[in-house]
Amino acid sequence: MLEVERINSFYGKAHVLRDLSFSAPGGQVVALLGRNGAGKTTTIKSIMQLVRPASGTVRFDGTPITGLPPHRIAKMGLGYVPEERRIFTDLTVAENLLVGRQPPRAGAPTWTEDMLFDLFPNLAERRNNRGKALSGGEQQMLTIARTLMGNPSVVLLDEPSEGVAPVIVEQMARVIQQLKSEGLTVLLSEQNLHFAQAVADRAVIIESGAQVYHGTLEDLKAHPEIREAYLAA
Amino acid sequence: MEFFVAQILTGLANASSLFLVACGLSLIFGVTRIVNFAHGSLYMLGAYTGYTFMQVLPGAVGFWTAILLAGLTVGLIGMLVEMLVLRPVYRAPELFQLVATFGVILVVQDLTLMIWGPEDLLGPRAPGLRGVYRIMGEPIPKYDIVLLILTPFVALALWYLIARTRVGVLVRAATQDREMVGALGVNQAWLFTGVFALGSALAGLGGALQLPKGGADLLMDFTILAPIFVVVVIGGMGSLPGAYLAAILISVLNVFGVTYLPQSTLVLMYVVMVVVLMIRPYGLLGREEVAGEHGQVGEPETPIKPASGPVRLMVIAGLAVLALVPVFGSTFAQVLLTDIVIFCLFAASLHFLLGLGGLVSFGHAAYYGGGAYIAALMVKHAGSPMEAAFLLAPLGAGLAALAIGWVCLRLTGVYFAMLTLAFAQLIWSLVFQWGEVTGGDDGIVNIWPADWLNGTTIYYYFALALSVGGIIVLRHVAHSPFGYALRAARDSARQAEATGIDTRRVQLVAFGFAGMMGGVAGGLFVFSKGSVFPNELEIVRSFDALIVVFLGGVKTLAGGVAGGAFFKGIEDLLTRFEYWRLVMGLLIIFVVIVAPEGIVGSLRKAASRLGILKTAEQT
Incomplete structure (x- = not known):
């Protein structure tokens, strides 16, 4: 369960998030939608405290995490999968997973290297290859696997479908559904509405850093004018 | 065998x-x-x-x-x-x-x-x-x-x-x-x-x-410093096997150097370093540094602007006071102020490179000490008059900076800094070991100014005029189109290149120009002291300037000058005590912690918070 309450974030003088509030109920997949530059990545970074909100509160399972260092938040069970992958390119696949490893946690599934290699068979073959030798899709899988090694109960996925081949996008959708079936809460930022529709239960739309829509995906499907107003290019 | x-x-x-x-x-x-x-x-x-x-x-x-x-x-x-x-x-x-x-x-x-x-x-x-x-x-x-x-x-x-x-x-x-x-x-x-x-x-x-x-x-702290930096750079920053290889290479070479070329032992190490970096810019086993990959995002630089009316008035008032010092001040005050203004020019020249160019040189003493040595050597060996020797100091220092900059600018960041250090050490060791010409450790003495400048007061005015003049020139260049191009190259080399700026040439010219101004300071220095010793070329001298620039404030135009004046003044006070280094060191650490923007930057922040100074956005 993740709650964002009236957060305001800045880059220097630029006001990026404006009184943004929404929540991701436990066990659900929530899609954070919005145009390029709407503030999706900043939202995710503000939850993780990689960007410090100037005001407002982020709660994780009821505990305020605003102001905590990112490593403490990660240890509480909030998994972060960054945009543009950011794997450790000089480390092997196995070593990348080792960086993410955390002790098992009550109330969240425990992952092992073997389970993740089952989930991402391509990675198993490349176990001892360095990160820089992987394809874009493989790197994307590795970032997710690396975060899962921390046994999170909530996962933040920043644009998982960006810049990867359609076949990988499909695989990514299956992975997200599996995470949901394991009881994880997922918040993913997306520009690809089709992808969001395939995996998400709820949608939050932001525009210029403020929330403009919050509801179920069925509801969003029933109101094409909202999609038209905020998501159409 | x-x-x-x-x-x-x-x-x-x-x-x-x-x-x-x-x-x-x-x-x-x-x-x-x-x-x-x-x-x-x-x-x-x-x-x-x-x-x-x-x-x-x-x-x-x-x-x-x-x-x-x-x-x-x-x-x-x-x-x-x-x-x-x-x-x-x-x-x-x-x-x-x-x-x-x-x-x-x-x-x-x-x-x-x-x-x-x-x-x-x-x-x-x-x-x-x-x-x-x-x-x-x-x-x-x-x-x-x-x-x-x-x-x-x-x-x-x-x-x-x-x-x-x-x-x-x-x-x-x-x-x-x-x-x-x-x-x-x-x-x-x-x-x-x-x-x-x-x-x-x-x-x-x-x-x-x-x-x-x-x-x-x-002395062992500084004795080991240069060799370990050389080893790390030759091996490749962050590479342990590289460091091992490089340590062996340097040590074995050194042992043979002592036997076969006893006069060149110090030089040898730096020559090896320069050669290695020319062939493998990131060291034997290092990997290429990619800017910005470490997630270090600094605050954007605030644009510089010409001094406002009140600031100009303050500067003019300050200069008037300085000009009047010989009237009411002691001879000692004049000597001390001569040292300070010369040092300020030296610091300002490094600040130009560092603040505006984003080029961190660890070896700026090469041009300051180099200028001093050129002038001294001209007087000693060519018997040239003071005026000619004094003119050759900036010229020679500038040319040396152009040549060294041409090599160093192939690299960026810490590798660039290390290479500048290596060249400075190379020059230092040349001067130190080539005793017949440079006098080695004994330095060159009896280098006095021409008759019309002989005297504490007249030389004080001479140094004041040239240092202040030099600092004004540096400021002027910062506000010229060249200064804009230099800052563009610092902030985004690619974008600058896309708008038609030859960034490498701009940086090279800046390096030469900063070296030349360092040479002016060196020339002023040698004739004020009448002598020069190899320690004017040492790492410590380069570090002095670096510290002053950082503590004064890299991102403010006045940083170099303010830091120079502040720390030279304090140093003079402190060196009268036995354990002045301890106090100075603690002071430096204190300033670093409380004023990470440097003295001028922090003062400016405080002033704009209090509403005394308008921030750039409001103007």
């Missing part, structure tokens, strides 16, 4: 201490991105604490235990330094931390002097290893043999730690992207402290291990 083998064995033995110290430095840099100038001080502390432990602990077991304890103690000291001095400034602008480490050097120097006294300590011989082994008939000290066998094992243990353990994996991951490591649940703060402690412990071990070979003295 026998002799040859013996030489190589000696070189390998010498490499062991160098390797330990250098790989500690490399490790620290790799993870924390801190250029730890205080690493030589940790090495010195290792030697001194090791000496004390050896006095207390008897026998062979005691000897080796003492070495381990020295490593541990220095590791703990390093940990304290990291937690107390460096942690508060991790978020400061890039490379600012090195100023803090310089403060640590000064503090350690005086503490060592207080605890162990000024006498050099003769290192105890290793019990049971006093004699020599005969290898192919040549005598090799037993201790050397032990060292050269031991080192690969230490290297192997380190390699295992880094390559095979989870801690090592985390360290390597943090080298690449520390923010991501933190977001995965690893407390980077402790990782940094741990790495700093380990690196320090290695320096301490290195210091203690070389006791039987070299003893302990108060």
Whole structure:
């Protein structure tokens, strides 16, 4: 369960998030939608405290995490999968997973290297290859696997479908559904509405850093004018 | 052949201490991105604490235990330094931390002097290893043999730690992207402290291990600094096998150098470094530095603007006071102020390069001392009049800067900084060892100004006019189209190039120009003192300027001048006390922690918060 309450974030003088509030109920997949530059990545970074909100509160399972260092938040069970992958390119696949490893946690599934290699068979073959030798899709899988090694109960996925081949996008959708079936809460930022529709239960739309829509995906499907107003290019 | 083998064995033995110290430095840099100038001080502390432990602990077991304890103690000291001095400034602008480490050097120097006294300590011989082994008939000290066998094992243990353990994996991951490591649940703060402690412990071990070979003295911190930087750079920043290879290369070369080219031992190391970096810009086993990959996002630079009316009035008033000093001030005040204005020009010239160009030079003393030496050499060997010699100082320094800049600008960031340091050391060692021409350590004396300038007051006016003039020229250039191009190249080289700016040429011209202005300061200096010694070319002099620029404020135009005036003034006050280094070091650390924007930058922030000064956005 993740709650964002009236957060305001800045880059220097630029006001990026404006009184943004929404929540991701436990066990659900929530899609954070919005145009390029709407503030999706900043939202995710503000939850993780990689960007410090100037005001407002982020709660994780009821505990305020605003102001905590990112490593403490990660240890509480909030998994972060960054945009543009950011794997450790000089480390092997196995070593990348080792960086993410955390002790098992009550109330969240425990992952092992073997389970993740089952989930991402391509990675198993490349176990001892360095990160820089992987394809874009493989790197994307590795970032997710690396975060899962921390046994999170909530996962933040920043644009998982960006810049990867359609076949990988499909695989990514299956992975997200599996995470949901394991009881994880997922918040993913997306520009690809089709992808969001395939995996998400709820949608939050932001525009210029403020929330403009919050509801179920069925509801969003029933109101094409909202999609038209905020998501159409 | 026998002799040859013996030489190589000696070189390998010498490499062991160098390797330990250098790989500690490399490790620290790799993870924390801190250029730890205080690493030589940790090495010195290792030697001194090791000496004390050896006095207390008897026998062979005691000897080796003492070495381990020295490593541990220095590791703990390093940990304290990291937690107390460096942690508060991790978020400061890039490379600012090195100023803090310089403060640590000064503090350690005086503490060592207080605890162990000024006498050099003769290192105890290793019990049971006093004699020599005969290898192919040549005598090799037993201790050397032990060292050269031991080192690969230490290297192997380190390699295992880094390559095979989870801690090592985390360290390597943090080298690449520390923010991501933190977001995965690893407390980077402790990782940094741990790495700093380990690196320090290695320096301490290195210091203690070389006791039987070299003893302990108060100069060893700076003596080791240049070689370990060279080793780290040749090996490749952050690469342990690279550091090992480079330590061996340098040590073996040095042993042969002593035998065959005794006048060139100091120069040799830097020549090797320059050659290696020309062929492999990132060292033997280093990898290319990609800017911005470490998640370090600084605040955007505020645009500079011409001084406002009130500021101009203040400057004019200040100059009027300076001009009136000979009327009411003592001769001493004039001499001191001459020193200060010259130093301000020197600092301003480095600030131009560093603040506006983003080009961090670790060897700016080369142009200051170089200018001074050119003028002095002209007077001494060519008998040229003062005026001609004085004109040749900036000219020669500028040309040297152009040539050196042409080579150094092939690299960026820390590699650029190191290469500038190497060239400065190259020039220093040339001057130091080429005694017939430069007088070596004895310097060049009796270099007095022309008759019309002979006199404290008239020379004060001369120095004041030229220094202030030089500073105004530097400011003027900063506001000229060239200054804009230079800042564009600093902020975004690619974008600058896309708008038609030849960034390398702009930077090269800036490097030459800054060198030339440094040369003016050097020329002024030599005629004010009547003599010049190699220490005007030393690392310490380059560091002086760096510190002053950083503490004054890199991002403000007045930073170099303000820092120069402030610290030269304070230095004059403090040097009257016995333990002035301690006070100065603590002061530097204090300023670094409370005013990470530098003196001018922090004053300006405070002023704009109070509404005295308008911020750039409002105007």
